[in-house]
Amino acid sequence: MSEAGTPSRLAALRAAASRIGTTLDEDTTCAELTREVAGQVGGAAAVLRLGRRAGSRYEAVVGNPALLPGLTWAEEAARRAGETVGSGLGHPVAGHAGHVLCVPVIAGGRCYGALVGARETAAFTAAEAEVLAFLTEHAASHVRHAREHDAVSAIVGKLQRALLSEPGRPHPNLDVATRYLPVGQSTLIGGDWCETVRLHFGRTLLVVGDVMGHGLEAAVDMTAYRSALRYIASADLPPHRVLRQLDALAAGEPERRPATCLIAQVDPNRGQVTFASAGHLPPAVTDERGRTSLLPVPVGPPLGTGLGGYEPATCRLDPSQTLVLFTDGLVERRGEDIDHSLGRLAGVRFRPASPVEDVLDTVLARLDARHAEDDVAVLAARLRDRGAHPDGSAP
Template sequence: MGGMRFPRRHRRAPGPGGAASPPHPRPAAGHGAAAETKIEAGADAARDAGVLADIAASALLTGSAGPARRIADAAGTAIAVLDSECRWRYVNAAFVRVAGPAAADELLGIPIEDTALAAAAVVVRAVLADGRTRDHALAADAGTVLRFRRLPATAADPRTTVSASPHPAVLAVLLPAPQRQPGADQPREHPADPEPHPHPAPHRRHDAEHTHARPRDTPSATTDDAHLRRLTLLAAVAERVGSTLDVAATCAELADITVPALGIVATVEILPAGTAETAEHGSARPAGPPHLQRSGAALAAHVGPLELPCHAVRYPRDSPVAVCLRSGEPVAVYPRTDEELRSVAPDSATLEVFRSAGVRAVLAVPLVAHRRTVGVLVLGRGGESPGGFGADDVRTARDVAAGAAVAIDHARRYTRAQGIALELQQALLTEPGKPHTNLELAWRYLPSGTASVVGGDWYEVVRLSFGRTLLVIGDVMGHGVEAAVDMSNYRATLRYVAAMDLPPHRILRRLDALISEDDAARPATCLLALADPNRARWTVSSAGHLPPALVSAAGPTRLLDVPTGPPLGTGVGGYEQTTHELVPDETLLLYTDGLVERRDQDIDVSLAGLTALRLPGGGPLDALLASVLTRLAPHTAEDDIALLAARARTR
């Protein structure tokens, strides 16, 4: 290594709340006290470096470039990962100083034999062969060793984002050399991972139909592997759960992450909106059978072509899910017979899946967010996990559920807020006024649904003197409750101004002046069409709105040429109007931009699609609007759509 000295920057890992952990008790004085202090300091540094190494491994296994990987990249501890062919797959900046004068990207993909650490190749291959953790002493620094530990094979599951091959890898981390206590024998040449603490044997109640038990304390993997798996899953939850604000999609993401990492079957079931239970200690919980909505489910690939339908489910009062919801704690159950398995499943479809998959252990974990229980995660394991759910498994499942519950709760709150906004909009957007009997009228309103919050689309009809009717359609800029409230304000102001019996362009001018006086009001587009069947003419004026379409039974649909002024609320003014012939068998169609605007399409192309439609111009207006929505509205609406159609009645 050319006499290179390796920096050893170690610090104590933060304790709870972010504060540094208190130091271990030290002997007051003496040579033995100094030696013990040195040994414990080395152990602390090794433990801290091991935590950082696990973070790096979890980032690698999840294909992440997120916070976990950035922490590992910036760490002062040297961390690296080699694949099953002893090629470097991940190195941080601190490790580059160990491997030699090369950039990190120059090491990736290079075999260890071709780098300055070629002497460690034999140790790496031995770790891959038998899985034992080994240390490699660095000649350049007698106080430092490279510890090599085998990582578990990555999951060969197509739903994960793992980019690595499903083979073991080796984690390398630079640690202080093991210290000997005074008078102790020589240290082991290849110290293995610490043995796990002994655990009591699992307890079963044989006098019950099935066993409600505390999670088994028998570890299902080594302590290091369990810690690494927990970090890996938590990183995946942070990146992949909650990618949308849709409750069903979020629950499906959680179910997909837990299979096959935590079980062969997973369901995510949510309490109905408004019934989430407080998770505070001693709080009252319902004693009756819980009613839940299954919103996500996943099965391991080998289970077969089975389905877990997402629908309303109801568990028995003494089921593990009911006990879990009442206690707020994970509950494990180990059914031994088909009858006991039946008492775990809420319906026949779930029972069939459990039976076919060979489920022999079920774990129910509460989904708690902001101290409120919003649902439950149910995991099932089969004969491939004879130990059932160990303590490490339950801790991992609980941490995963806690992270995902926040995303699910956010989606629920968003859905509820959107529902309130939609109800408010529908309450404010009442039916338009009645036209004169010489005019036939139809209208439709199509909300965008869960893709976005509600918009400010609106329409209105005002009866004027001498058989005239004013048709109005508008769109307040923005979305949400504020847009719905502004929409109501526009409608009320429009009725007030229209009562002055002004021509359309002067109505827009007056409306613009009134709205612009309110600094908090949002701008809005608006189109006015004054129907005057007695004079057989339309008078049209626009404030930044799309042109109306004229649908004829005898010819193609065409757009009316209307001079366009600025949107309302700007205070600019400058509106004009134009007149068009009113023919009894033609229909004037007013619409908002949600009908034709597409993010990936020019507006002229979208409008050409409208004029290309062959619409039933002579039939009922309701049928015409239904045809427009069926043939032109997108399957997943990105914005609200409002339609208003009018046609002169023949005498």
Template sequence: MARWIQSRRRPVPVGAGRREDGGTPAATEPAVPIGALRDALAGLGTTLDEATTCTELARAVVVLAGGAAAVLRRTGDAPSGYEAVAGDARLLPDARRVAAALRTTGPQAMDAHRAAWLERSAGAPPGGALCTPLTSGDETYGVLVWARDAGPPSEPEAEQLALLAERGASHIRHARAYEDVSRTAGDLQRALLASPGRPHPNLDVAIRYLPVGGSALVGGDWCETVRLHFGRTLLVVGDVMGHGLEAAVDMSAYRSSLRYIAASDLPPHRVLRQMDDIASGEADRRPATCLLARVDPGRGQMTLASAGHLPPVLITRDGGATQLPVPVGPPLGTGLGGYESATHVLAPGEILVLFTDGLVERRGEDIDHSLARLAALRFPAGKGVDDVLETIVDRLDAGHAEDDVAVLAARPHSRGQEASPEV
């Protein structure tokens, strides 16, 4: 039989003055020091992960009140099974019984600030469980279940559990909002990265994108290829400062302006200049670094220009790697301009690699040392662009990088292999 406790919300510490004989203390008995409550509240929501928050909540309840605690998260219209169990799990009632008790009391059981005390079945040892809704604002995210081998909690105990549940629910709300934004940013980024332009048939191109930590939350790293006249292809890699939805939106804006400007077939440094003019005219646009490489397989050359970006690496036909010098101008969006181009030879069979800083940078390490690590790699002769990227990602442990990674590799065909130039 379920007995409901209508609570008035007063922050009185859990477990106030627990008696040695195990009895329920009176509300006037000494309370647990306020520092214990403060520590418990501070230990909630240390991350923006909902499962972690539930674990922290259950542990905090057991530390302050003893017994056992768990969370019955609400997914859709009904609670799921127990999660984040802390303490002696044998004390907890069957999760199906908790869910059934909540259903029989009507919508208010899950949508109002109420707690239910579920006594054990007749003939069982004394004890029961207090079920406190995890409610924040107008949303209820589940139930905090606390059980012990004793009678119903005192009013101060019930009030304190309600306070912990309320704080935990607030952090769960933030975690779900963060997850929604992350999912939106990830969907946007994947949609953009899944539709790069197509290079000319005389150029093999491969692209890899690795979000930091494998998370859905992504930033502004991107790669692009744009077909130009006379069999030439413009290769692009860029990095908008920051992470998340805002960075992904700005990345989309930079990418759109690049496609529009590149269609006029300007030299790379003039493309950067116009992109900088557009970005600096928008007050909310985040700065970005960018590297352009206009590849002309017919002439066996490439023209590079950089807006604050790291230099590319050239992999020769014998498998060696070397950094290519390129004049570096300020990042896009600063309005400073001052970009220049440099032309290098790109022979058939050689591979040009463009990348964002997440591929090489490591915390506390000088960037020159980081770049030297990439240039020190050696590759088997004759490997294709996909194999080269896999080797780079593996040997530099890019899957555990501290920032997003975008990397592009391109190799021109020899004249006997290439298709007819398109215009």
């Protein structure tokens, strides 16, 4: 490698460093490091990471792996290099032809492993060792960030799993299915939720809610709303009074995020359902011919405003109809009018008498919910025909 032209050499080093650490993935960073090292000095390059559960091994190998020294020597050299930063120059290896350079991967006082370079020709020069040390130091900071990110992500995942809970069990006279699709690849749960609560006399409370925002903070508030709902519902109040108490409770906690909520109290004995809405989109219902329509429900303020003003709306419901309650992520699309979004849902057709699970699968597929821009929670419910078996089949 030529040492002439210091400015151009520095520019080349900066360019090489910019190609290392392009992601928060440690494996990618190691592969970028060895690729740049091999391009700078030739021969073979690999990373040996210490403390791996699967045991030490060369990773991200570029070039002929036969040029690399044995793992036993490399592990010891990596530890020695880690103890004395800057000692990573070429070391002779007994029984190994060629020249080896071992540079510790150190950041924040912690040694994550070592870069091992090897070639058959000339020994590594001091200038080459400096270049490899510079690139390895740059990579080490990204390895540190990647591991810190992974550690935080693991903690967030554990918290999300602790917050994640399935809806309660409805009465046997009601078939219910739910789906939850959080937005983002690393998210398990957000602010959207579904719930079912058994009431007296065979009635069931169906609920969907949507807390403002995303991620763990929204999930924490979602859990608070959900817990409060279960407690308030135990008093067997009508839906609009449940919302009134939820609103007053949330308004008394300034840090609680606002939320929308739709409650449906299903009464199979009377063949009716009573709704109440706190700033939520209307429910949908499918009929015996598989057609979909939206039900008019008076909309009150979102929960947490302290304004109250919720009104009930009651309609008939028979076993040929399926209720669909959902959060806005199912239908809303950026730049699209909400009436048009709801019209797409109303345009979905279903096979007559489709099981509630199939109804959900169909609506999620037709509205491409897996590519939604927001969390999606959706619940489908149908009265069970009194003459049907518990599995929904005819007697």
